[in-house]
Amino acid sequence: MGAVKVLLRNPRREVDVPGPITIVNLLARFDLNREAVIVIRDGELVPGDATLADDESIEIRPVISGGAW
Amino acid sequence: MKCTVCKGPAIIDIRRHNANFCTEHFLEQCKRQVTKAIDEFDMIGTDDRVLVAVSGGKDSLAVWDLLVELGYRADGLYIGLGIGDYSDVSGTYARDFAAERGLTLLEVDLPGTYGYDIPTGSRAARRAPCSACGLSKRHLFDRAALEGAYDVLVTGHNLDDEAAVLFGNTLHWHTEYLGRQLPVLPARDGFPRKVKPLVRLTERETAAYCVVRGIDYLVEECPMAAGNRHLTYKAALNDIEKASPGAKHSFYFGFLDRAAAHFAPEAESDRVELGACTSCGAPTTAEVCAFCRLVDRAGGALPEAGTPTAVAVELGPTRAGATSGAVR
Ligand code: SF4
Numbered sequence: 135m136g137a138v139k140v141l142l143r144n145p146r147r148e149v150d151v152p153g154p155i156t157i158v159n160l161l162a163r164f165d166l167n168r169e170a171v172i173v174i175r176d177g178e179l180v181p182g183d184a185t186l187a188d189d190e191s192i193e194i195r196p197v198i199s200g201g202a203w
Numbered sequence: 204m205k206c207t208v209c210k211g212p213a214i215i216d217i218r219r220h221n222a223n224f225c226t227e228h229f230l231e232q233c234k235r236q237v238t239k240a241i242d243e244f245d246m247i248g249t250d251d252r253v254l255v256a257v258s259g260g261k262d263s264l265a266v267w268d269l270l271v272e273l274g275y276r277a278d279g280l281y282i283g284l285g286i287g288d289y290s291d292v293s294g295t296y297a298r299d300f301a302a303e304r305g306l307t308l309l310e311v312d313l314p315g316t317y318g319y320d321i322p323t324g325s326r327a328a329r330r331a332p333c334s335a336c337g338l339s340k341r342h343l344f345d346r347a348a349l350e351g352a353y354d355v356l357v358t359g360h361n362l363d364d365e366a367a368v369l370f371g372n373t374l375h376w377h378t379e380y381l382g383r384q385l386p387v388l389p390a391r392d393g394f395p396r397k398v399k400p401l402v403r404l405t406e407r408e409t410a411a412y413c414v415v416r417g418i419d420y421l422v423e424e425c426p427m428a429a430g431n432r433h434l435t436y437k438a439a440l441n442d443i444e445k446a447s448p449g450a451k452h453s454f455y456f457g458f459l460d461r462a463a464a465h466f467a468p469e470a471e472s473d474r475v476e477l478g479a480c481t482s483c484g485a486p487t488t489a490e491v492c493a494f495c496r497l498v499d500r501a502g503g504a505l506p507e508a509g510t511p512t513a514v515a516v517e518l519g520p521t522r523a524g525a526t527s528g529a530v531r
């Protein structure tokens with residue numbers, strides 16, 4: 135059975151999500167704020183209006199750094 | 204989604220600018236924002252020798268790359284903090300970045316040169332890790348910038364960082380800090396000029412910039428950062444930004460335009476006379492500076508006098524031909 139393979143970071147883990155699904159809905163599903171992540175497929179940025187199909191692999195990468203100095 | 208500039212396929216939307224960009228125009232946009240920040244606040248002169256504080260994360264590598272792209276003479280400085288795997292891996296990213304581009308990277312190793320690491324130092328001095336770390340980094344960056352005769356020290360602080368710090372300082376009315384929270388701190392009394400060219404870019408944009416430019420950076424967070432207040436403030440501001448695009452920008456730049464000056468007198472009166480630390484010579488209000496006290500409590504020691512604290516790293520063949528501004 136196909137699914138969108140989603141790589142999440144910090145901690146690193148992989149989750150299957152049934153496709154097709156838009157980036158906006160995917161982020162909502164993980165309760166992620168669009169300001170706090172970028173989505174990457176094959177080393178390239180995926181725009182927010184893209185739709186992901188089953189068997190595609192993407193990474194949702196957090197962009198928030200924590201050091202206060 | 205189409206690029207606002209050329210109508211080609213867009214790779215990113217930036218809601219606070221109400222714009223979408225293709226690869227080419229996104230890179231142009233990042234350069235334009237950095238140029239604007241540098242010009243607006245008079246950050247860096249064209250002939251200045253620049254030292255970039257490099258952590259191996261997205262912001263410091265992005266700002267180094269952008270400055271080099273814009274034609275500035277910029278070397279990097281990496282500090283090994285002794286935070287386990289995090290330090291080992293982050294150093295690799297910094298070194299690889301420099302080596303691939305033929306850039307000069309200076310390095311200071313805290314455990315190797317000063318005999319303590321951040322986890323130990325923080326426990327011994329009873330300071331939060333980020334506080335002990337920030338104190339150590341500020342001291343070593345200042346020192347390396349002055350020893351290497353650099354005109355300006357660059358850090359990778361972005362709009363989210365500055366908005367979050369402002370949020371914290373406002374929430375607790377730390378008015379003594381508000382007058383000093385500026386994107387440029389002029390050189391004075393043994394401190395180099397310090398500038399933040401990324402203040403017009405958000406973290407999402409600096410991360411996107413790295414992906415688009417093929418810059419490999421350390422995505423994993425420093426283990427010491429977990430749960431700190433800074434992260435809470437950033438999350439809160441992003442919730443507001445989501446509902447009201449441009450909120451972070453107007454919060455921070457509105458502060459600079461209309462509020463910061465009101466707090467300047469307090470910051471000024473706070474500025475007591477500085478003398479030289481009797482141990483290391485750094486400017487301080489006490490007899491021995493906060494850094495030397497930290498080193499002492501952490502059971503470390505200053506290196507022998509005359510030992511350079513920052514050394515240029517051998518980067519292999521790619522460095523040949525690069526104009527080297529390394530500290531000798
Ligand atoms: S998160 Fe804190 S301890 Fe870790 S590198 Fe940043 S300032 Fe230092």
Ligand SMILES: [Zn+2]
Nearest residue numbers: 206209225228
């Ligand atoms: Zn375009």
Ligand SMILES: [Zn+2]
Nearest residue numbers: 480483492495
């Ligand atoms: Zn000292």
